[in-house]
Amino acid sequence: MVAAKSQKPPTWALLWHMMLYQPRLCAIDSIIWVFGMGLPIVPGLLIREFFDTLTGNAPLRFSPWTIIILLLAIGFIRIAMIVLGRFTNTQLRFAVSSLLRRNLLDSLFSQPGAQPLFALDNTNKTVSRGEVISFFRDDVEQIEETIAWIGSLPGYGLIVLGSVVVLLSINVQITLFVFLPLIGIAAVVQYAETRLKQYRQASYQATQHVTGLISDLFTAIGTIKVTGAQHDVLNHFRTMNEHRRQTMLRDRVLTAMLESVFQNIGSLGTGGILLLASQSMSAGSALTVGDFALFVYYLSFITSFLDYFGRFMLLCKQSQVSFDRLATLLRDAPIQTLVAHHRLYLSVLGRQPTLPPIKQPKRNQNSHLHELTAFNLTYRYPGTDRGIHGINLKLVRGSLTVITGRIGSGKTTLLRVLLGLLPMEAGAIYWNGSKIDPSPHFFIPPRSAYTPQVPQLLSTTLGENLRLGLTVEEDQLKQAIALAAFEQDLATMPEALDTQIGANGMRLSGGQVQRVAATRMFVRQPELLVFDDLSSALDVETEKILWKRLFAATAWTPTCLVVSHRPTLLQRAERIIVLEDGRVQAEGKWDDLQDFSFLNT
């Protein structure tokens, strides 16, 4: 399903494609609901029979007990169908929402990691990590809800169709009146469409901002306390919450108003039909008391169907808003990416399918590094002149290259552009002389591994954080731990590698987090090791031990590209690159660069 982003398919086509993901489940769900919702058509006929029996007009003449037993039996079957329907509907909901979430996550993973995500209207407004939660939760739930309704729509449609056929056989004129409210509902939804979308978009955006703020608060809790900004932050939180309350209220009031309009349009239609029927009866038509009872009985279904249909149209419009919002996170990928079919390995009835094996990094001739060169690397952050400009780089196998420079001189940006985590504006990168496409998927193990200034750890055990699915011998793990100078820390942990480290390694110190991230790199023995300033959290002695052990390691020959200010490391480097305002200010060995006083501070 590849299409240009501009050729956006209609919402119904996206919903339909999602339903086709589990066609059997979808069909079973619909069939169950056809019975669950369609069965009440039978009691209507029995009720007509009952009244006509009383007036002596009944063709079949069932005894009252037969009618009661039949009514009870139908009631029980219907209950059973609804229970079953709940089960299939839940499975369907879970499958489609999981597919959406999987595809969204996959698309986020395939984007350059360090790039900010763009919000709704491409106004260069960025979406924080916390805000993304609301896309995964609210928008996905909205689409899931619409699909769950689609399953029961045919059932409901059939009951209405069946009842309309029966009513037509009784009185064509009165029955045609039934369709008038449908036109009214369609017109109301069409009329309110713009406002409906605006309010839904605003309410989701406000929720997204509040969710994002909560996430930021948790991340920056220490800073907030240290700066004594609790009061201001809480005030800001209150203001945002108040804004959210107002937008949600507007959205809910409009939705409730439309729903009540649908209900009332249906009820007005019912009233009109009843008036017509009673007039027709008093005018001496062939309408019996049983027919009249049948009209009254079926009309309640038809009215609630009209209400249901109106709500469904609302849901479809709101789903369109959700699809549009989700599409903004996809960047250049077509929206069809969101609904593409992929296996999910969901457990059904307690049975968990075997998960596919995790891909292991494979070494080959191609992954072996002899020389990495980059020319004219250039990147500017959107809307600014800051970034890096025309940087050349050459890394030779087994060498240590240190990038240094003042705060904000572009060191991190250079690493990220090189690793494909930021899209380069100009420049070219060659791996062993072959030009490579800039992509975040190239610089991964066994070719390369990277530890950023603030490493990301997962909320699980230490061992799982180190392995991340890698099949690795215990010995190799121990060696990597020792290389990262982490063995003493590990010895103090009561559950060793099974120790839970908390959200993003919250239970570890800053230095421990960096060494866990370094161990994670070492255990993969990548050709190129990229570190962004280990010294920011490590004490001088520990860092010294780490470098000493790494350079003495014999298991493999790593090439190192490191951002650092530490003189001991700079003295060791084969090449030092000094950056200033995103440009190379000087390069050479330690002895060549003694004019740069800040190197010695």
Ligand SMILES: Nc1ncnc2c1ncn2[C@@H]1O[C@H](COP(=O)(O)OP(=O)(O)OP(=O)(O)O)[C@@H](O)[C@H]1O
């Ligand atoms: N997301 C961003 N949007 C806009 N400007 C940015 C962004 N990230 C960094 N910059 C700017 O780009 C320039 C280079 O930043 P960079 O983080 O690469 O510097 P650095 O040398 O790594 O700094 P530090 O020593 O603090 O790590 C700085 O002026 C910085 O303010």
